[in-house]
Amino acid sequence: QKEVEQDPGPLSVPEGAIVSLNCTYSNSAFQYFMWYRQYSRKGPELLMYTYSSGNKEDGRFTAQVDKSSKYISLFIRDSQPSDSATYLCAMIGGTSYGKLTFGQGTILTVHP
Amino acid sequence: NAGVTQTPKFQVLKTGQSMTLQCAQDMNHNSMYWYRQDPGMGLRLIYYSASEGTTDKGEVPNGYNVSRLNKREFSLRLESAAPSQTSVYFCASSDHNRAANEKLFFGSGTQLSVL
Numbered sequence: 001q002k003e004v005e006q007d008p009g010p011l012s013v014p015e016g017a018i019v020s021l022n023c024t025y026s027n028s029a030f031q032y033f034m035w036y037r038q039y040s041r042k043g044p045e046l047l048m049y050t051y052s053s054g055n056k057e058d059g060r061f062t063a064q065v066d067k068s069s070k071y072i073s074l075f076i077r078d079s080q081p082s083d084s085a086t087y088l089c090a091m092i093g094g095t096s097y098g099k100l101t102f103g104q105g106t107i108l109t110v111h112p
Numbered sequence: 113n114a115g116v117t118q119t120p121k122f123q124v125l126k127t128g129q130s131m132t133l134q135c136a137q138d139m140n141h142n143s144m145y146w147y148r149q150d151p152g153m154g155l156r157l158i159y160y161s162a163s164e165g166t167t168d169k170g171e172v173p174n175g176y177n178v179s180r181l182n183k184r185e186f187s188l189r190l191e192s193a194a195p196s197q198t199s200v201y202f203c204a205s206s207d208h209n210r211a212a213n214e215k216l217f218f219g220s221g222t223q224l225s226v227l
Contacts (some may be wrong), residue, residue, distance in 0.1 A: 042220055044218050088155065
């Protein structure tokens with residue numbers, strides 16, 4: 001079993017829809033949780049970053065972490081065609097110094 | 113404002129050939145990493161360098177070697193390429209002097225095919 005599980009999709013939604021992306025994990029040591037966005041033929045770029053449990057909002061994006069359930073989510077409100085990309089969850093614990101553990105990535109397409 | 117620069121962007125090798133992937137960052141970051149990305153596998157860490165002069169193995173180091181040439185540059189070498197090394201390779205860097213030290217900045221990748 002992988003430490004981090006993410007539904008690869010693909011996920012296709014109409015413009016304006018609310019999108020929910022999710023990851024589950026098994027390692028209780030994970031403390032930092034991230035979402036990266038990766039456009040086709042590009043490197044991942046950091047989208048959201050949270051520490052421990054709770055919610056964090058940034059514009060149309062909301063990241064949620066539930067450590068008790070070992071579950072993290074990324075919500076995208078009012079989705080736009082420009083949101084079409086692969087979304088990767090990533091997490092790390094303790095003093096692992098950037099040795100992130102990534103989910104497999106979810107391919108999202110927002111169609112006009 | 114280049115960030116993390118990788119060369120080459122594309123490469124095709126024959127089995128047994130060797131090559132070096134180059135990576136340079138201009139953000140004065142201490143730590144650098146090499147990841148590979150395969151369909152259905154996400155990103156997996158090959159090697160990392162926490163600071164200049166140090167390197168350590170990641171999750172999938174077999175068949176690779178690295179060199180932290182200086183603070184800016186971190187290269188990945190395939191001594192004898194195998195078809196299983198066909199992948200997209202990403203270099204990344206981060207600054208552990210900051211509180212949020214797990215923020216990685218990635219290059220645009222090298223697409224490698226081994227025939």
